Amino acid sequence: MNFKYYIWVILLVSSAVLLCGGQTALAQESAAAAAIVPASGPLEVIFFWVLAIMIIGSALWIALTGSVVRMAVGLFFSFGGVALLFFLLQAYFLGVVQLIVYVGGILVLVVFGIMLTSSSPHVRYQVPRMELATTGLVSLLLFMVLGHVLYHAPWSTTGPQLPVSMNELGRGLLTDYLVPFELAGVVLLVVMVGAAYLARQEKR
Amino acid sequence: MINILGQVAEGQIWQPTLTELSYFAPELVLVATLLLLLIGPLIAGRGSGATLVMVVVGMVAAVVANLLVMNQVVTGPVSGLAPAAGHMLLVDNFSIFFKFFLLLFLLGVTVLWMVGSAATERNAPEFYILLLGSMLGMSLMVSTMNLLLMVMAIELASLPSYALVAFDKRNRPGAEAAIKYVIFGGTCAAIMMYGVSLLFGVFGTLDFTRIAPQLVEIFENLAQVPASKLALLGLALLAMGAGIAFKISAVPFHFWCPDVFQGAKIEVTTWLSVASKAAGLCLLLRLLQVLAGSAHASGHGFSAAFYLQVVTGVVAVVAAVTCLLGNLAAYRQQSVKRLLAYSSIAHAGYMLMLGAIVLTGDVTQLVWQTVVIYLVMYLLMNLGAFGATALVIGQTGSDQLENFTGLGRRAPALAAGLAICLFSLVGIPPLGGFIAKWWLLWALGQAAMQQMHWWLWALLLWASFNTLLSLFYYLRVIRQMYLVNDDRPGLKVPAGGVVLINVCALLLLLSGTLLVNPIRQKVGRYTDHIFGQSPASIVQVNQPQNISGNQLDGRSRERIDTQ
Amino acid sequence: MYGLMLILVVGFLMAFVVLVIGKLVRPAVSHPEKDTPYECGEPPVGSSWVQYDLRFYTVALVFIVFDVEIVLLWPWAVVYKEIGLAAFWPFLIFFLLIAIPFIYEWKCGYLEWVRGSGGQADEPPVTSTESRRLSATAKAMS
Numbered sequence: 001m002n003f004k005y006y007i008w009v010i011l012l013v014s015s016a017v018l019l020c021g022g023q024t025a026l027a028q029e030s031a032a033a034a035a036i037v038p039a040s041g042p043l044e045v046i047f048f049w050v051l052a053i054m055i056i057g058s059a060l061w062i063a064l065t066g067s068v069v070r071m072a073v074g075l076f077f078s079f080g081g082v083a084l085l086f087f088l089l090q091a092y093f094l095g096v097v098q099l100i101v102y103v104g105g106i107l108v109l110v111v112f113g114i115m116l117t118s119s120s121p122h123v124r125y126q127v128p129r130m131e132l133a134t135t136g137l138v139s140l141l142l143f144m145v146l147g148h149v150l151y152h153a154p155w156s157t158t159g160p161q162l163p164v165s166m167n168e169l170g171r172g173l174l175t176d177y178l179v180p181f182e183l184a185g186v187v188l189l190v191v192m193v194g195a196a197y198l199a200r201q202e203k204r
Numbered sequence: 205m206i207n208i209l210g211q212v213a214e215g216q217i218w219q220p221t222l223t224e225l226s227y228f229a230p231e232l233v234l235v236a237t238l239l240l241l242l243i244g245p246l247i248a249g250r251g252s253g254a255t256l257v258m259v260v261v262g263m264v265a266a267v268v269a270n271l272l273v274m275n276q277v278v279t280g281p282v283s284g285l286a287p288a289a290g291h292m293l294l295v296d297n298f299s300i301f302f303k304f305f306l307l308l309f310l311l312g313v314t315v316l317w318m319v320g321s322a323a324t325e326r327n328a329p330e331f332y333i334l335l336l337g338s339m340l341g342m343s344l345m346v347s348t349m350n351l352l353l354m355v356m357a358i359e360l361a362s363l364p365s366y367a368l369v370a371f372d373k374r375n376r377p378g379a380e381a382a383i384k385y386v387i388f389g390g391t392c393a394a395i396m397m398y399g400v401s402l403l404f405g406v407f408g409t410l411d412f413t414r415i416a417p418q419l420v421e422i423f424e425n426l427a428q429v430p431a432s433k434l435a436l437l438g439l440a441l442l443a444m445g446a447g448i449a450f451k452i453s454a455v456p457f458h459f460w461c462p463d464v465f466q467g468a469k470i471e472v473t474t475w476l477s478v479a480s481k482a483a484g485l486c487l488l489l490r491l492l493q494v495l496a497g498s499a500h501a502s503g504h505g506f507s508a509a510f511y512l513q514v515v516t517g518v519v520a521v522v523a524a525v526t527c528l529l530g531n532l533a534a535y536r537q538q539s540v541k542r543l544l545a546y547s548s549i550a551h552a553g554y555m556l557m558l559g560a561i562v563l564t565g566d567v568t569q570l571v572w573q574t575v576v577i578y579l580v581m582y583l584l585m586n587l588g589a590f591g592a593t594a595l596v597i598g599q600t601g602s603d604q605l606e607n608f609t610g611l612g613r614r615a616p617a618l619a620a621g622l623a624i625c626l627f628s629l630v631g632i633p634p635l636g637g638f639i640a641k642w643w644l645l646w647a648l649g650q651a652a653m654q655q656m657h658w659w660l661w662a663l664l665l666w667a668s669f670n671t672l673l674s675l676f677y678y679l680r681v682i683r684q685m686y687l688v689n690d691d692r693p694g695l696k697v698p699a700g701g702v703v704l705i706n707v708c709a710l711l712l713l714l715s716g717t718l719l720v721n722p723i724r725q726k727v728g729r730y731t732d733h734i735f736g737q738s739p740a741s742i743v744q745v746n747q748p749q750n751i752s753g754n755q756l757d758g759r760s761r762e763r764i765d766t767q
Numbered sequence: 768m769y770g771l772m773l774i775l776v777v778g779f780l781m782a783f784v785v786l787v788i789g790k791l792v793r794p795a796v797s798h799p800e801k802d803t804p805y806e807c808g809e810p811p812v813g814s815s816w817v818q819y820d821l822r823f824y825t826v827a828l829v830f831i832v833f834d835v836e837i838v839l840l841w842p843w844a845v846v847y848k849e850i851g852l853a854a855f856w857p858f859l860i861f862f863l864l865i866a867i868p869f870i871y872e873w874k875c876g877y878l879e880w881v882r883g884s885g886g887q888a889d890e891p892p893v894t895s896t897e898s899r900r901l902s903a904t905a906k907a908m909s
Contacts, residue, residue: 101838149435153435167846169845170846175288183360243867
């Protein structure tokens, strides 16, 4: 029996625990959740489950599959699932950002990155067992800590109310968050120059 | 504190006024220089001379703008460019100092570049764009109290640095170093963003001046606060600390430092070794200062004092371990770049010790003065040491210690300058480095006297002990230069580089002897009225009312009215 | 939410049912010809994994940058009409911050498609006249 499957089992069990945690969190703290998720009926819960399985499953696939191309496909489902999760939480703008930037942009870049190197579609990643064990253990530990803390977390209710309309967002970008907005332009400028410089081929 | 936040009538949209914008003229000038560097080469060509002219024009303009702003903010911090989100951008005497500091350092790196690479390198515009971009990010890091802008500033400082490390594309170790840097930096940035988002989840605001009083309140009533909230807060603060520690290269996050420093072009190494760490450190100090200010303002009791001590205790432990590790690891190094990388880790540790005492109410002024002096001295020492290494690399092709053999005979002026810088890095008495260390130890001692905490005395002893430790590996280089001799030919080093190194050495010598008193008198200029220092400037978040478009942050506004 | 759910479920079922019916109805005759990829009737040559030109990568990076710009400009566009000029200037600055590097890349020839020998040509950034000449020769060659 391959050692890899033990890790699979461990991670699957732990993600099942996470799912149960999320499920009970939705059920138990419905009062608190109502402030964040305005309508959390049974359909939303089902939808959440489906999405959670999709996101975690594809994320596990990315981590455990050996082929880079398959990792990219896993990334697609993971990103897409997160976008849908944003929609579920009525953060529509974030959902759209996730779709446009991550699914539409970053993923394309990743696929390009794979296709640009001649051998990488055929490369199989063989992670040493010891590494797999230690990383699996560390991830599990991190997951348990995060899951425990976030599950019990008393979130502030003084933040913005969802759903934030596009109008409010636009006003926010032009008033309070004008500086970060413009700074994003500067970051994009610098990144564009740096990336183009690095991607350029020099005379040898 | 001066309030230049725009007052807006009901129904109107806020617009930044020219006065408000004028306070941030240095940053705007930097952005304009970036654009100039993009457009200019298309017209004037990509030669290194034309680029240099543009950079110098931008630097002079930034210095002038900074001087003009300096005269306006003497009496107190100014914040603005956001009607309701709090301290989006702030200017105070320290941030003005920091901009001067970065500009001075940029000048030094420019000289290094002109001496070392300008003749062979054809990509000067890109180099300066990336350098200026990261400089803008660093200057924003120390002039914001908004966590969103803070994260963005860190990103702006980091992203060009990654590209800069890989700047020399023929150099394979450089590419490897850049990959390590990107992966490590990206992970740390992600962790930090996670922490910031958790803080936002807990407090519902991104303005740290509003978060800090609530943090103090939580510390004060720790027994009543539910454990779940504490765990969340601990996680958030830890994650934020990870991001900052990465920039400082404090101990659990220092792995990138030696590899990156060794792989990168030496100009880039010099830049990262001082500017990036200084920005991270000052950011941390600012956050702690605001925390201290709000603790002071609320007249906190025993409990809050105790838990604030715990926070500084963590910083102190990290500082102590960073020091020791940097100094111990430097011993085995054969590559001088790597040796200096570990030395910079150790110095980051020394400076981080200031973070451990900034919460002590009465010595904050002293701490900021120490930061100013230490940073300037550190800049000079590192510029000199890395500059000399750059010249040796330029002549011999590698930075191995054996290439320094007999440098005292082969290039006497260079060796003398380097020796002074190295002695200064140790902190030998009549030099600038000693003055910096002296201020540091003095500040630690003062804090220890105030608080009567044994661990502060221990920290002081630890710093002295580490200084002693560091003596030997710096001496290794000096010994190689002067005491080991073989018949290697003399080096023809470029005069500009030797001048740069000796100017640094001379300044170090002067600041350790003749200029001690002038420095002591001048340093207060940049450390008076620091944001968050006086309690009043913390609580008095002047908020204009009736602003359309602040619904994003509207809920936390009620707190202000109680003032 | 229910509408979205309905669309998802129905969409999934449609594809699923059609495929299942196809699987049940069609005869299962396997043939090596059937497993080869279809290339307009020509027998396929070599692997379908080919190395892309590195130049595509620059274009993809520029694409991402504009992607992000569009995302940030969307909320801006929604409020533009009611705010007016106060929204115009921030946008103009933001636009310039991205347009100018774009012009720079364009002029420096990062976005040129065909230059020299396929993807392996290594060129330093060329002046605009030189790049125009190069693209002219490239056109003449093709």
